[in-house]
Amino acid sequence: SKNNIVDSNTVDPLSGNNLKPDTTMSKTIEADPMDKLNSVLYKTAIESIPLLTQENYSMWRSRVINLLDLLKIKDVVLTAERQLTSSEELILRTVLAAKIDATVHSNVINHTNKEDGMLIWKSINDYFASTQSANRARVWNNFSLLAYDDSDVNGFITRTRAAIEKMHER
Incomplete structure (x- = not known):
């Protein structure tokens, strides 16, 4: 943990007040981990x-x-x-x-x-996410036109899931 020390125990030599405080006023500031x-x-x-x-x-x-x-x-x-x-x-x-x-x-x-x-x-x-028929038709067309490729079954499944998700959006 990184600590920053702030020390307020300073004396100004130009002020003529050379009395040192009897307590040290230091404070450790730690950033909350959360x-x-x-x-x-x-x-x-x-x-x-x-x-x-x-x-x-x-x-x-x-x-x-x-x-x-x-x-x-x-x-x-x-x-x-x-x-x-x-x-x-x-x-x-x-x-x-x-x-x-x-x-x-x-x-x-x-x-x-x-x-x-x-x-x-x-x-x-x-x-x-329009519920207008034109938008529903576009989503359905995209879904129905998904091309299946034997060499990319996982890609087809992913595209199918994405198309189904779009059909459920409101």
């Missing part, structure tokens, strides 16, 4: 979130939700049961804006929501 762990977890969670593109919404959403859970704002963001504090909203908005590809950005962030993380979150979900 704070260090949380910093590492936050950094890892943020770095694991890919840029949101047209193809990776499901994985992106899952990783963003993991981060929101770490930040203890997942339920608030998913249910809108209360307003976020200004610092929570800033964190949400910053992460969302930083983790969106430019092509997606223009479709989900605009002048009406650019300063509201909750509205950006809603816009992203509305854009990607």
